[in-house]
Amino acid sequence: MQDLFEIxxxxxxxxxxxxxxxxxxxxxxxxxxxxVITLISxxxxxxxxxxxxxxxxxxxxxxxxxxxxxxxGVMGQSGGVTSLVLADxxxxxxxxxxxxxxxxxxxxxxxxxxxxxxxxxxxxxIGVYPTYAEIRKVTMxxxxxxxxxxxxxxxxVAVLGPTTATDLFGETNPIGKTIKVGNQTLKxxxxxxxKGGSGFNNPDDMIYVPLTTAQKQIFGRDNxxxxxxxxxxxxxxxxxxxxxxxxxxxxxxxxxxTDADFTIMSQNDLLNTVSQVTGTLTALLGGIAAIxxxxxxxxxxxxxxxxxxxxxxxxxxxxxxxxxxxTIITQFLIxxxxxxxxxxxxxxxxxxTVSFLISKVxxxxxxxxxxxxxxxxxxxxxxxxxxxxxxxxxxxxxxxIEALRYE
Amino acid sequence: xIKVSKLSKIxxxxxxxxxxxSNVSFEIKKGEFVAIMGPSGxxxxxxxxxxxxxxxxxxxxxxxxxxxxxxxxEDQLAGIRNRKIGFIFQSFNLLPRTTAMQNVMLPMxxxxxxxxxxxxxxxxxxxMVGLKDRLNHTSxxxxxxxxxxxxxxxxxxxxxxxxxxDEPTGNIASAQADEIMKIFEKLNNQGHTIIMITHEADIASxxxxxxxxxxxxxxxxxxx
Numbered sequence: 001m002q003d004l005f006e007i008x009x010x011x012x013x014x015x016x017x018x019x020x021x022x023x024x025x026x027x028x029x030x031x032x033x034x035x036v037i038t039l040i041s042x043x044x045x046x047x048x049x050x051x052x053x054x055x056x057x058x059x060x061x062x063x064x065x066x067x068x069x070x071x072x073g074v075m076g077q078s079g080g081v082t083s084l085v086l087a088d089x090x091x092x093x094x095x096x097x098x099x100x101x102x103x104x105x106x107x108x109x110x111x112x113x114x115x116x117x118x119x120x121x122x123x124x125x126i127g128v129y130p131t132y133a134e135i136r137k138v139t140m141x142x143x144x145x146x147x148x149x150x151x152x153x154x155x156x157v158a159v160l161g162p163t164t165a166t167d168l169f170g171e172t173n174p175i176g177k178t179i180k181v182g183n184q185t186l187k188x189x190x191x192x193x194x195k196g197g198s199g200f201n202n203p204d205d206m207i208y209v210p211l212t213t214a215q216k217q218i219f220g221r222d223n224x225x226x227x228x229x230x231x232x233x234x235x236x237x238x239x240x241x242x243x244x245x246x247x248x249x250x251x252x253x254x255x256x257x258t259d260a261d262f263t264i265m266s267q268n269d270l271l272n273t274v275s276q277v278t279g280t281l282t283a284l285l286g287g288i289a290a291i292x293x294x295x296x297x298x299x300x301x302x303x304x305x306x307x308x309x310x311x312x313x314x315x316x317x318x319x320x321x322x323x324x325x326x327t328i329i330t331q332f333l334i335x336x337x338x339x340x341x342x343x344x345x346x347x348x349x350x351x352x353t354v355s356f357l358i359s360k361v362x363x364x365x366x367x368x369x370x371x372x373x374x375x376x377x378x379x380x381x382x383x384x385x386x387x388x389x390x391x392x393x394x395x396x397x398x399x400x401i402e403a404l405r406y407e
Numbered sequence: 408x409i410k411v412s413k414l415s416k417i418x419x420x421x422x423x424x425x426x427x428x429s430n431v432s433f434e435i436k437k438g439e440f441v442a443i444m445g446p447s448g449x450x451x452x453x454x455x456x457x458x459x460x461x462x463x464x465x466x467x468x469x470x471x472x473x474x475x476x477x478x479x480x481e482d483q484l485a486g487i488r489n490r491k492i493g494f495i496f497q498s499f500n501l502l503p504r505t506t507a508m509q510n511v512m513l514p515m516x517x518x519x520x521x522x523x524x525x526x527x528x529x530x531x532x533x534x535m536v537g538l539k540d541r542l543n544h545t546s547x548x549x550x551x552x553x554x555x556x557x558x559x560x561x562x563x564x565x566x567x568x569x570x571x572x573d574e575p576t577g578n579i580a581s582a583q584a585d586e587i588m589k590i591f592e593k594l595n596n597q598g599h600t601i602i603m604i605t606h607e608a609d610i611a612s613x614x615x616x617x618x619x620x621x622x623x624x625x626x627x628x629x630x631x
Binding site: 314322 | 459462481482485486488489490500503504514516517518561565
């Protein structure tokens with residue numbers, strides 16, 4: 001038996017004899033491994049990005065929102081649920097502010113047409129208390145945020161998210177300018193720092209106004225759409241969630257938690273849900289990429305079968321000179337493993353590069369896990385063994401006389 | 408050295424039985440130079456395959472160098488071919504795009520001989536067949552006669568019990584064929600046992616004994 005290193009060198013020389021064919025056979029594996037690594041990396045990257053974004057919206061955060069009431073099997077009122085009111089927020093603050101809760105932020109949000117000189121946009125308008133900025137980690141780029149005085153005296157002022165500011169005013173400084181929201185004219189007093197969000201409920205594309213102004217003057221409602229609560233520590237989150245729940249049941253004169261006309265969502269719930277969804281998505285994408293890897297493997301098998309047929313005489317000669325079955329199998333198996341392994345290495349470099357570029361362009365976190373690289377290398381070698389074994393056995397089982405006679 | 412007794416080979420293709428060899432018996436002693444002659448279809452190729460442990464007989468016995476070459480599995484036969492038989496083929500059968508040295512080293516690597524030793528032995532035999540300055544030429548850079556000399560060097564490296572040559576000059580120009588035959592004579596004088604299959608009488612005339620085969624039977628066995 002030749003030593004393995006020599007067989008590998010010999011296999012390498014054989015593969016370089018027909019560069020075009022070797023290249024094409026490798027290409028299938030390159031694409032397969034490359035797309036597995038790219039898609040898994042992008043999936044994990046977007047998961048990380050979303051998690052970062054959720055965490056940037058505030059820490060130890062509980063969000064209370066109104067929900068439809070189920071009583072006696074009959075659906076309660078549908079559409080705008082108005083079960084949450086300012087008194088609920090006050091009650092939470094009074095009862096827990098020294099024990100479980102740091103800050104409470106009552107919020108009313110709705111969409112409205114907004115006009116600034118010639119620009120016109122449909123934006124999410126949110127009525128807030130100053131605590132909103134503290135809980136949701138909103139910082140100011142220019143000007144100031146809504147103050148307690150603004151809320152108590154119902155001032156007609158607005159703070160713009162950076163996207164909204166550029167949409168409405170372009171590059172000019174919007175501070176001191178006026179915007180028209182509904183039929184109210186508001187003075188812009190500040191612009192927030194970008195949080196880099198996107199999509200629905202983007203914190204950068206929002207107009208913040210005093211809660212009282214939003215409720216009474218712009219939309220004419222007196223309910224809340226949400227209450228954000230910052231718990232004192234991570235450890236008391238669950239306790240705070242429970243206690244606030246019972247308090248609100250009391251406030252709403254309801255007897256059992258099944259009757260609740262509100263839901264309390266903790267940030268961890270949200271994180272878990274998102275991780276689960278993106279995890280599934282990543283697995284799905286990886287699975288699709290794995291199919292191309294399978295196709296690449298079949299390509300390798302095809303090439304190896306052709307090689308075995310072409311080299312029938314060579315195999316016959318080797319057997320006549322004393323090569324045992326195991327020797328022939330090893331020789332051909334090494335060749336197919338070399339093909340898939342080299343393809344795997346190139347595919348890995350390709351996948352790492354492509355996922356790096358895409359994550360830069362799409363503004364995602366760049367994640368390459370060591371496990372996905374190890375997996376890709378392992379899988380590519382395994383494919384070499386699986387799809388190389390049949391051709392190699394076919395070669396080893398050739399009868400020496402038949403093989404020597406073959407023209 | 409070689410003893411075959413009542414050797415028969417019957418090929419069965421569907422219902423039809425073809426008798427390639429029937430009741431062939433002879434003995435070849437160490438140091439003999441034997442030509443096996445016969446027209447095509449006489450069964451001489453089948454005989455050569457069995458003598459070369461490439462194929463097993465249907466009936467009869469074959470003892471090579473004191474070992475019975477029957478009831479052996481494929482890998483055991485491969486071992487016999489590796490250690491006891493040096494093959495020289497009509498079409499040389501060198502590995503394409505591979506140097507003379509690498510070709511000659513191949514049987515030794517299957518025997519597990521170390522690389523340094525392999526190179527040393529290969530060089531020695533290539534020098535012996537007169538290819539000292541062609542060690543690193545690839546097969547396609549060599550003439551037919553030179554390729555056959557590489558093949559002869561390859562057949563010798565394991566120091567086999569017999570050299571088995573199948574129409575060794577069939578693909579070579581006559582001038583070079585004479586040189587090949589001179590090498591065989593020299594090897595025989597050094598004590599190598601040579602069995603040569605041929606249908607050409609003047610090539611067979613270099614041998615010291617000629618076994619004529621016809622219709623799967625030994626027709627004549629004569630000293631030359």
